[in-house]
Amino acid sequence: MAKRSKSGPYFSASAASASKSKQRSRRLRGPLRSDVYEYDSQRIRRANVALSLDKEEAIEHGVVSDDDDFSNRRKPRLIGETVDDERIPSDDDEELDSDAAFEESDEERFAGFTFRGPRSKAPRRKTAQASPSSSQEVSLDENEADEEPEEGDPEDFIDILDVLDGRADGELEEGQPTPREGSRETRERAEMSVDEGEDDEDEEDGDGEVDEEEEKTEAMSADEDVNPNALEGLEKFVSSLETSKKRKGYDGFTDPSGPRKRRVVEEKTATGVEGEFTAPTSGQQLQLDDLLASLASQSADVLSLEKSVKVLDPSRSRGAPLSAPLPQRTQERLDREAAYEETKKEVDKWKDVMRQIKDAEHLSFPLQAEPMGKMSNLELAAKFQPSTELETAVDRLLKQAQMREEDLHKTEELKMNHLSVEEVAARRAEVMKTRELMFRAEMKAKRVAKIKSKTYRRLKRRDKERNAAKLGEDSDSEGPESALKRETDRARERATLRHKSTGKWAKAMKRRGELDADQRQDIVEMLERGEKLRKKIQGEEDGDSSDGDSDKSVAALRARAFDELAELKGDDLAAPATGKSKSVFDMKFMQDAAVREQREVDRQVNDFMQELQDIEDAGDGVDSAEASHGDPTVAVERVGGRLSFRPSGVSVSLSMTGSRTPAPSDTSSTTLKSTDLLSASGATPAMSPVDIQTPVVSRSLLSQQSGSAPNPWLTRNGQSSLAGPKKSEVAVSKDSKNSVKSKNKLRKRQKENEDEITKVQDDAVLEISATDLLARPSKSNRQATSAGDGSDEDTEVEEQEKQLKQKKGRGTAKLTAFKQKELVSLAFAGDNVVQEFEEAKRREIEEDAPREVDTSLPGWGSWGGQGTRKAPTKPHFIKKVAGVDPKSRADFGKAHVIISEKRDKKAAKYMLKDLPYPYTSKGQFERSLETPIGKEWNTRLGFQRATLPKVTKKMGTVIKPLEKPS
Amino acid sequence: MDSLISKASISLPKSLRATGPAPENARKYNHIANKKLRTTLHRQSAHTERSKALLKDAELLLPNEAGMMEVEGEMDRTWRISQDEIARAVGLDAARGRRELALDGGPYRARYTRNGRHMAIVGQKGHVATFDRQTGTMHSELQLRETCRDITFLQDHSHYAVAQKKYVFIYDRDGVELHRLKSHVEPTRLEFLPFHWLLATVGNSGYLKYQDTSTGQLVAEHRTKLGACVTMTQNFHNAVIHLGHQNGTVTLWTPNLPHPAVRLLAHLGPVCSVSVDPSSGGRYMATAGADGTVKLWDCRSWKEALRSWSARGSSANLAWSQRGCLAVASSGTVNVYSRPSIHAPHPIPSPPPLYLTHPQPAKPLTSLAFCPYEDILAIGHAAGVSSILVPGSGEPNFDSAEADPFEHAKARREREVKSLLDKIQPDMIALDPEFVGSLAPPSKLTSGADPDAVPFARRPRIERLRVQGKADETENVSGDEDAASGADDRAPKHDRAEREKRKMRGKGKSLKRYLRKQRKNVIDPRAVAVREQLAKQRAEREKARAAARNELQPERPSALDRFKRPS
DSSP states (O other): OHHHHHHOTTOOHHHHHHHHHHHHHHHHHHHHHTOHHHHHHHHHHHHHHHHHHHHHHHHHHTOOOHHHHHHHHHHHHHHHHHHHHTTSOHHHHHHSOHHHHSOHHHHHHHHHOOSSTTOOHHHHHHHHHHSHHHHHHHHHHHHOTTOTTTSSOHHHHHHHHHHHHTTTHHHHHTTOOOHHHHHHHHHHHHHHOHHHHHHHHHHHHHHTHHHHHHHHHHHHHHHHHHOSOHHHHHHHHHHTHHHHHHHHHHHTTSOOOHHHHHHHHHHHHHSSOOOTTOOOSSOOOOOHHHHHHHGGGSHHHHHHHHHHHHHHOTTTSOSSOOOOOOOHHHHHHHHHHHHHHHHHHHHHTTHHHHHHHHHOSOEEEOSSOOOOSSOOHHHHHHHOOOOSHHHHHHHHHHHHHTOSHHHHHHHHHHHHHHSOHHHHHHHHHHHHHHHHHHHHHHHHHHHHHHOOOHHHHHHHHHHHHHHHHHHHHHTGGGOHHHHHHHHHHHHHHHHHTTTOTTSHHHHHHHHHOOOOHHHHHHHHHHHHHHHHHHHHHHTOHHHHOSOOOSHHHHHHHHHHHHHHHHHHHHHHHHHHHHOOSOSGGGSHHHHHHHHHHHHHHHHHHHHHHHHHHHHHHHHHHHHHHHHHHSOTTTTTOOHHHHHHHOTTTTSSOOOOOSSSSSSOTTHHHHHHHHSSOOOOTTOOOSOOGGGGHHHHHHHHHHHHHHHHSOOHHHHHHHHHHHHSSSSOOOOOOOOOSSHHHHHHHHHHHHHHHHHHHHHHGGGOOOOOOHHHHHHHHHOOOHHHHHTSSSTTSSHHHHHHHHHHHHTTSOSHHHHHHHHHHHHHHHHTGGGOHHHHHHHHHHHHHHHHSOEEEEOOOTTSSSOOSTTOOOOOOOGGGEEEEOEEOGGGSTTTTOTTEEEOOSOOHHHHTTSBSSOOTTOSSHHHHHHHHHSOOSTTSSOHHHHHHHHOOSEEEOTTOOOOOOOOOO | OOOSSOHHHHSOOGGGSOOSOOOTTSOOOTTOOOHHHHHHHHHHHHHHHHHHHHHHHHGGGOOOOOOOOOOSSSSOOGGGOOHHHHHHHSOHHHHTTOEEEEOOSSSEEEEEOTTSSEEEEEETTSEEEEEETTTOOEEEEEEOOSOOOEEEEOSSTTEEEEEOSSSEEEEETTSOEEEEETTSOSEEEEEEETTTTEEEEEETTOEEEEEETTTOOEEEEEEOSSOOOOEEEEOTTTOOEEEEOTTSEEEEEOSSOSSOSEEEEOOSSOEEEEEEOTTTTSOEEEEEETTSEEEEEETTTOOSOSEEEEOSSSOOEEEEOTTSOEEEEETTEEEEEOHHHHSSOOOSOOOOOEEEEEEOOSSOEEEEEEOTTSSEEEEEETTEEEEEEOTTOSOSSOOTTTOOTTOOHHHHHHHHHHHHHTOOOGGGOOSSGGGTTSBOOOOOEEOSSOGGGSOGGGSOHHHHHHHHTOSOTTOOOGGGHHHHHHHHHHGGGSOHHHHHHTSSTTTTOHHHHHHHHHHHHOOOHHHHHHHHHHHHHHHHHHHHHHHHTTOOOOOOOOGGGGGSOOO
16 A cells, blocks of 8 residues: 555555455456456566666666657657547546556656656655645545546646656556546545545655565565566567557556457467567666566565665665664664564463463373364264265255255245144154154164073063964965975974983083073973974874963864864865866776775764764863862963873883972972983972872982081081091080080080090090080089189189279278289389389480580690699580480480480481472471372272372373464 | 363363362461462362361271170179170170180190281190181191290291290291291290281390391391390381380380380389280380289370289280270289270279179180280180180271281282282381381480571571571471471571571672662662652551541641642
8 A cells, every 4th residue: 555655645545455455356366267368467567667667767867768769759649549538437447446557667666756857755745745735635635526627737747657658558558547547536535534545655754665675575476476477478578569559549448358358368479479588679678677577486585686686776765875774783682572572472372271281280181172073964964065076966966856955844844834733733743653653662672682581582482483373373274385394393303302301401401400490491391392202203193292281272172183084074075076187096996995985984083073072071071170189370280290191101200399299399409310300390289100209309318418518507516626636625615505405415525526535645635624614614603603723713803893892982992002002112122123224214314415525635735733723625625426405305204214315327218308399397298298198098089089190191192282372 | 262271181080070179177278378389288188188088988888896895784894794695695606706725735825817817826835736717727736845935927827937945936837847047046925027027036135136037137136135035015006016124124126226215114023014005006005014013104105104003913914906905814814904994094003994804714824815806815824725705806897908817818829929019128117107208307416506507508498498488387286396496586586688698599699789789779760759659558548447447537627728739
């Protein structure tokens, strides 16, 4: 903004900034559209720089070259053109950005240029600021913005510009309005912010050179972005000056639009030869800046180079002499100060964080929380932006189909619109219910799937089978595949030997001994199956083949049997009727035979049916009898009952354990060892043929028990006797209440042990008669015990009793105590114990006390002879030995004790000589040691808390530096 | 700006965070200016209180309670209850503790292991036996056929030492002789210090010897100069050995000092028995002399005996239980005195109220040993060993990390290794067991030198702090009393000038002093202005305070006010 105001005092900051932004936007647009025109113009602009400098030089030196003349000659024509175009409405003008209008080339030009005679730039500005004319201008602006002719003097501008314009085509190309127009525009802008503009001027005045530099760098960097090969541009421009003139007409005063620019490109391509080393056609001198401009890409180097060059360049300086640089030290100090401020600002950002870290009781790295996990799907979906082609395509399709999330919502809402509120609610409720049910079912399935119980699984399986069987009953005769399946099942059963007790599992079970109800059930099941199979093998399939689980099933079986029989009847009748084929069976004699056979069969069937009917009646009777016998709750189980009918069942003996059997309940476990079978406990009817066996079993069991696991109550004494069989010690248990009992017991045991004792007598250890020992304590009466052997045996109790009595009449106790003391002192009077002790204490105190040692040698440093007085020893001969003052001793005033005050040198190494650092008193430090740390003296929590390190981190984690605070 | 650092990273782990508010009885350090120290101390005190509270909570987990015999009526007495009645009343398992081992072979001595599981007995005529008290299995039984005076288990029941006629012998569990300690001549008594792995012996020659049983070295050898000694015990609290001598003194020994740390004239005749109370942290000691008296002493103050009484018969035997029951065995009776009354000081020589008594006819009664973690007292006497039930004598809850009565072989091995690793050096035995790591007490040595003559830099830190006025004087620990008073004497000397002078090294350099002086004489208008401002503020404050106290009368307008300058 500053540079704009330099060229004209009326430029306001806002206008400048607006224009700048416009230009920026154009620049941004440039590469996007790959607009060649823009590109070109930039190049031309750069070329301008060189030219303008040329001109300035020329003007300043007063040397007008031919080229200048040429440009001057051309100038009127240019103005004529511009005059023509000045009729363009102001709207267009405004559209032209001031940036384009005033390039840095202008500034550079105007910077060195004196508009009116020899007047320097600075004073001109001053007048602009301070002169009443300028203020008038401002006021004019405020009042009547349109009054162009009066204000300022555009003619002047034009004139001067005319002078300059010989080489000002570049700016015109950019769409440069005539300066007058520009000024008007700026004035309009200035209405808004006059003050700002003035401020800017001030600023600029102050800045001087520095600003110029900045401009330069800005321009350079700006060019750099857009125009990397500026040198080419320069040359092109130089070579195509003629064409640029033509272009002026189009571009300078009309809207810069696409097609025109393109035309320009065509023209441009027609012009001169491109090349790095092509000589300038216009014959203008190549300046230093031109060269430097080409190096713009290496901006940093160039900048420094330019800086150094500028000092040499008289055209840059505004005529004023350079101020002397600050002394190096001052300069450095200023630099340091500035740098310090910056650093401080930067460091202060960390202050809060560092304080937190310092104050923290505990640090666990990483200090900055990691971003939490993965993004959820919803989040991803919400943030999704199609980036690749495929994604965009899919997105477009979805959009078209209205299948995106929000569209779905919309469509749903649309559908809802047609429904009434109740309907919507009902629908929603329905959906909710379904979802809920589904959820529950899912949860239940999950839970069920997790159950590991074998029993549960078995029950489940059986249930399933039963269900399947129920279904199968209907479709039993449905086809060959079911029959086939049954056959395979049976075959598998036989193959797997599930029914025999010789299997691996059965053996394992047998070996295990104790079984729980489930396992027992399993075994029973297995055996049942085996039995069933065996029956099948024996051909009794029909009789009891079914499981016989319930009466119902039996009835069903019977019904099925009847059905079968009926079928048998009907079948034979139907078969010949249906058979029409020409086989042997069709022959007469065969048919006769068949009829005969049929008749026979019918008869047999009838007989059989009759028989079955009889059996059925009988069976019902038996069933009812059984039910009356057994427990109603367990009557279903009929294992025992069936066995009893078996002719060969003796070989497999079955123990009928139950509540009614006299054997102990534990027998079941042992019976498994001896027999193959066992029954479920509690499910047994009373009538069992094996009852005779049980007492035997139980007895053997009892004996076994007593053999293997001894009863601790019974055998404790025996064990204790085992503990020290060789010794003569006798353990006396005092639990017995009456002495007689214990005596008897003891006598018995004595008799038992007598043999043992005689054996051990070799050891020659005296046997203290146990009866004697026992006799005394077993008497519960105290009076009786007091009459023991020792005269003082139980006198303690007596004495206590006596004392109790004495308590009522006091005094005597004291007297006796006194007597005792006296007696004792008398008894030990000769020992001098007390005196010796006192002497020892005195010696100890003397040893420890501080003392002075006279180290002077007698006869040295003193006169001898008669009449000489003994002079006191000089103080430096007296050595003071530090010691413990008798009064400060721990045993001071305690005659009966000597406490050593000597220093424990070996222990001294475990003590601290000085108070450790952070603490400021002994108490603080001691309190820090007060609480033990070890886990023996603390709870787990207390221990962990006390030993928690200040800094923790997970093993193997990388500790990253803290992210910068914003 | 919200914090850059996550909150969790600078706070304690959740499991260790304090759940409740800070304990209110934690010590406050608000007077300390140094913020860092203040925070440290606050945290420290809070932690102390919290861990105390946690420990208190954890006491709930102790399953068993100690019980005592209690009487119903006022006229009834607990000592009237005989062992039969007790054995009948207690559970069967506890009743098994009542045993009579009738043995011949002279008066017996008995010892238990630290966990109370195993027992060792030794008869004077050389019968040695060790066995598991609970299961009744015998580990070893030896007939040594020479005079045996004492027996003790070493770290556990796997080793035991026997004081035999000439030397001390170490046997393993099975009774295999492992070592003959030739340096211990004619031992009479043995003690094993479990945390230091030291076997201490004293003998007829009057030498007290410490042998390290882990390294085998003879750690210390002290000549008592008091003749043959037959009385020895250890203070479990600080591992100091107490010896009773013929001349009636009791001496306290540590391996560090070649002379007794304390000598106490306890009795007029020879000392027969000494015992230290483990329940009170080794505070109380009981001695019995041949003169027939029993005395109780406070081992901290060493004042006159707390209580003394004469036991019937001449020489009594003493033993303290884990929970502070004192058993006195003399002339055919064993009397047990229980805790609250036994510790109470009692100037008149009279026996404390009796808790339990048991007649033991087989005189003499040579040893008493309470079984740890059981209510059993083993009495060694001429006819063997008998054990009686003393309800409430044993600690009901054992610490399995410390001594587990039910430990198996593997646990025993592990504990042995661990205790070896945790072994304490013999140097660390002192009267005050907590001296390790503490600040050395100020020396009592009074040298003639003036303490102020010591240059500031060479003084201990606490004194430097005191001089600088930085010491925390609010803390007056009782032990620190005299030092503080000494400081008070010196206090007036150290006026401000001196404090400044001695503040830091380099502070008193000539240039700095000069500069300081210069500073004083400069009249800086800004400083003057500030000073004036301060004075003004002070005056206003005074005024306000006075107004608050209603002392200030509102100024009456006077005629001279008109001459006042408007301020």
